[in-house]
Every structure is written in C-alpha cells, then in structure tokens.
Amino acid sequence: MSSLDPSFLIKAPTHPVGVYKVSKNQVFKDHRRFGFSNIVLVLTILFLFTPLIVVITYSFNSSKGMMWTGFSLKWYAALLFDSEELWRAFLNSFIIAISSSAVATVLASLAAVGIKWYSFKGRQFIQTLSFLPMVLPEVIIGISMLIFFTAIKLPLGMFSIFIAHTTFNLPFVFLLVSARLDEFDFTILEAARDLGASERQTLMKVIVPSIMPGVMSGLLMSITMSLEDFVITFFVSGPGSTTLPLYVYSMIRYGVSPVINALSFVLILSIILLAFALRRFLKVIAASS
Template sequence: METKKVIGRRRFSMTITTLAFVFLYLPIVALIVLSFNSARQGVTWTGFTLKWYSELFRQADVWRAFLNTVIIALTSSLAATAIGTFSAMALYWYQSRLKGYLGILVYTPLIIPDILMGVSMLIFFVAVGVPLGLFTIFVAHVTFCVSYVTVTVMTRLEDFDYSVVEAARDLGAKTHEVFRKVIVPIIMPGIIAGFLLSLTLSIDDFVITFFVAGPGSTTLPLKIYSMIKFGVSPVINALSTLLLVGTMFISFFGSRFRKLIF
C-alpha cells in the first residue's frame, strides 16, 4: 500500500514537472518553428523556408540595432566586470561596521524592479542634462550589471585561502605580483562567469533600455518591440530566434564557468 502511494506521488510530481516544462518551453519552440514557416500570416504550417531570415538580413535598421546591442553589451559588461571585481574584493576583505550596509547597497539593484530602475535612471539623466543615447544606455547597463558581477566574484572569494597570499609575500612577491599571479587566477572563473552573465543581461534588457534610449540608439529588444506593434510577422520570429540562440549560447558557456565556482 505504501509503495502504491510512493509511486502515485512520483507520477504526480512527474506530471506537474512535465506540464511546467511544456508551459515554459512550448512558446519558445513555437517561435522557432514559425520562423521557418513560409506562411506570412497565421500559424498554419505551409512549408519550410529561409526567406524570412534572408529578408531580415537585408534590413539596414536591424543591422544598426544589432551593432548598437553588441557595442553596449561588450563595453558595459567589461566596465561592470572591472568595477564589480574590485568591489567584491573590497567588500570581502574590508573589515568595518559599514560592511553590512555596503553589502545591502550591492544587493539593492538585484531586487529593485526594472521599471523603477529605468524611471530613476531617466530622471537622473534628465536632471543632470545628459542627452539620451548610447552613452546613457551604457551607464544604465553598467549600473545594474555591477551587482551581478560583485555577487558572482564574492561567491568565488568565499572559498579563497588567504594563506596563499601570505606564502607569496613570504617568498618575496610584491603587491602587484600577488594580485596578478595569485589572486586573479584564483578568482578568474568568477570574473568570467560575471562577465558572461552581464553580457546576457545587457543583450536581453528591454525595460531599462526603453527608458534611457534616445534617437539612433535602438537595440535589438527595442527593435523587436517597435516591429511587433504593427503585428507579428515571420521576420520578427526570425529576429527573436537569432536573439534567443545568441543568449542561450552565452548562457551555456556562462554555466560551464559557474560550475567551477560552486
């Protein structure tokens, strides 16, 4: 009797899990499949085609949005990685009563709603007179990506054995040599994972970018939004599929590096 109950619970759990995966991934699968559908309207499958991807690559405004996305993602991720790495080391080794409060400030951008973050950044830029454009998007992305990098690197620092630093100093290593040859190699998996995470977040961000973008600074998420206002077309499906594949590719390598942390 007990065995039947256990089997019943397992079947129920498997059913719920299966339904959850279907709910999460069926829309994504449908999006990818419809991007190869020859029908311009509707969801009825009429044949396989690549013409929507060909049409997508011929649109100059899409390429401009792609270039803006790549530039902002790379530059903001590099800046956030540098700032976040030094912030993590400072918070980890800094001994003070303010350490707890500083930690709260680091975690705050992680829990603030994106729309609130976007509005606050917009108000700030307008108040200081900074014109909206690529620079404001860059600053906004660095602002919310720094926290993710800091948390990721601090996770790596939790397993840091400070005795190796003392050993290096006893052997005559200078401060910059200890940092470059001892500390950085040990926390490098956390740094790379933080960079890849920032890259993914920057590429996919829509809400914050929507508030701080200006003329000529359209990114791919904003481009998809502007296109979908006129109706869903296979070209949008193709663009969304490429964006999805790109972020999944980055996330895959990011997860591989994160496995080195835990």
C-alpha cells in the first residue's frame, strides 16, 4: 500500500452503520448529559448559529440599521422585484454551477471507477493529483489559474470560471464516489461478465446504478461549492461574468443594503433543504471534507 493513497479520508463503512452503532454506543454510552464535551458542543453550535440567526432576524426589520423598529417584508420585496443585478449574478452562478458540476461529476465518477477497480500505469499519479486541489489554499489555485489563463491568452469570463470550478469540484466528487465504491462488492462485475454482459452493458446496467447515490451526492456537493465559491472566482472572472458571491462581495465592500439579509435567509434555507436531502450521506460527506 503506497503512502499516497487518499482513500483514508473516507471512512469505509465496512458494516451496516446502524447495527454497529447500537452495540457500540448504546451499551457504553456516556450517560452524563451535562458532561464537559456536551457543553462545549452546545456552545459551539450556538456560536455557529448566532450570526446566521441575527442576520435572519434583521431581514424582517423595517428599518435599515441594527435598531429593531418593527416587522416588515420590504427587504424581501426589494430582493424579488428590485434587484435586477443580483438576479443576473445569480443566473451566471447557476449556469456555471450546473455546467461545471455536471462535467466534474462525469469525469470524476469515471475516474473513481477506473482507479478503484483497475490497476494501470499512472493510477497513483492521478489519485495524488486529484487530492492536492483540496488542500491547497484557494488563493494559490485562483492566482495560478489567473496566471495560466493570461499566459495562454484565454479571455477571462464565464468560460474561465467554468474551467476553474470544474477543476476544484473534481476532487470532491472523486472522493464521494470512491467512498461509495469501497462499499461495493466488485465480484458482481465478474458475475455480470460471466453471464455475458459486454463492457458497455456492465457499465450501464451494473456500475452506474450501484454508484448512483455517491454520484448524486457528489453532484449536489459540487453545485453547492460552485455556488459558494468566492476566492477562486474572484481571480478568474472578467467583465460581465459577475457571480452571486462576487456580487455579495461588492455589496459588502461598497455599501450594504438589508437586501443582503433577505438573500442570506433564502440561501441558508436552501442549504438546510440540501442538508435534509443528503441526510443519509452526511457521514460520508463529513469524512471527505
């Protein structure tokens, strides 16, 4: 086993999680509810949510400042009907998120299958390469891409953002699909071949359906990451390709309007829905981020 195998990042669920958990955690459960670690956890969760709750609360404030003057939905009205630029930025973000995560999901899922199931020259190289973008500071990735695009004279805009987002999405999909493959019994593949399935049939009828949950969670994760990225996008965007985070940045820097509070609530709400949709994969996601 080479030391450059990033699959350790994934907790390979070698047993049905539920069964193991009951025997392990309920018998030896720490019954002291107010133990030190539980208190720290509760305080940390409060710490994590307080800023979000403050912003959400003030999105319903009728005045601009942080003095509470009464309930109002006017910032939501402004968000919906009077924020044309914001929606254009959102549309850009949306186009890039969908296209880059679709490409990343296809490329990374195929690569995960290739690397987990077959051995060939260059396998280790690709695996290591797929891991590095996750740890490098975003500023470095952004700057190196900016310099690269300038060197090859590719104009900065939607296309360069698409390339950058696909690049940073690949590792996450790769890890999530790899985790799914670790659970998969590959003797099924031999069975399929013994029964006379062609390579294409094996791929479409056996491999694809069985790794679908990993692929879907990878797709959703990369859509989220693409919608959320600011630093890398900041460097590779050009005129006319403002994304939502870039727009929020300009709002923060050059005059805050409470519309941003209303926008925050909408975004937080969609993240809550996403976390709910992915609730069965949260453990795998926790292990890969």
